[in-house]
Amino acid sequence: MVYFEKSQPAPPSLLLEKNKKSGTYRTAEVIARLDKDFYSKCYICGQKNPTTINIEHFMPHRGDRDLMFDWNNLFYACGHCNNVKLAQKEFDEILNCTLKSDQVDRAIAYQFNPFPKEKPHFEVLIPSQKATHAKELLDRVFNGEPTSLKALEGANLRDLLLKSIKEFQELLIDYYKYGKDATFLLKIKQHLNNSIEFTAFKRYIIRHNETLKNEFEHYIID
Numbered sequence: 001m002v003y004f005e006k007s008q009p010a011p012p013s014l015l016l017e018k019n020k021k022s023g024t025y026r027t028a029e030v031i032a033r034l035d036k037d038f039y040s041k042c043y044i045c046g047q048k049n050p051t052t053i054n055i056e057h058f059m060p061h062r063g064d065r066d067l068m069f070d071w072n073n074l075f076y077a078c079g080h081c082n083n084v085k086l087a088q089k090e091f092d093e094i095l096n097c098t099l100k101s102d103q104v105d106r107a108i109a110y111q112f113n114p115f116p117k118e119k120p121h122f123e124v125l126i127p128s129q130k131a132t133h134a135k136e137l138l139d140r141v142f143n144g145e146p147t148s149l150k151a152l153e154g155a156n157l158r159d160l161l162l163k164s165i166k167e168f169q170e171l172l173i174d175y176y177k178y179g180k181d182a183t184f185l186l187k188i189k190q191h192l193n194n195s196i197e198f199t200a201f202k203r204y205i206i207r208h209n210e211t212l213k214n215e216f217e218h219y220i221i222d
């Protein structure tokens with residue numbers, strides 16, 4: 001997870017719909033704004049342009065209209081992550097990626113060894129109950145329960161992660177190989193700053209290697 005800034009104020013259609021008896025929070029305006037604010041990425045797994053997109057209520061509304069139509073409570077998530085999050089009540093309380101103070105990419109270690117059949121490993125770095133829950137959610141999303149359908153979805157997600165980390169790795173290799181070429185630097189910066197998928201894993205790689213940290217950490221912008 002990485003920080004996403006929610007644009008303000010709330011889309012006007014949201015309030016209009018809230019005042020209707022059978023109004024919906026799924027307006028074209030809300031969908032477009034979420035897509036833009038979250039860079040078309042699921043805020044939990046970091047996948048870009050997922051085939052199934054859900055408007056997630058960060059705090060489940062359970063019929064409460066204020067929570068249902070609260071712009072700050074609406075997040076962009078893929079169907080897989082939304083389902084995993086909904087399945088367990090403790091996941092109601094996780095780090096909030098729209099709050100800078102929650103430091104979502106620093107509070108958890110996003111470790112992944114980029115080889116086939118490897119599974120990502122998550123660890124809490126800045127202890128809190130919200131971080132522990134977020135770590136457990138990420139573990140469930142990527143590594144799933146064996147033999148469940150969710151585990152198959154997790155395996156598909158890991159394939160996407162592997163492909164993306166491999167691409168990032170090659171950019172880093174080429175950057176040094178071709179004398180710190182500006183074209184590669186531009187692409188590396190994109191991978192670290194939200195426009196491309198799985199940003200948190202890439203930031204973790206940079207922050208936990210002394211040379212890479214000195215070279216690239218200052219390009220990480222929240």
Ligand SMILES: [Zn+2]
Nearest residue numbers: 042045078081
């Ligand atoms: Zn997801």
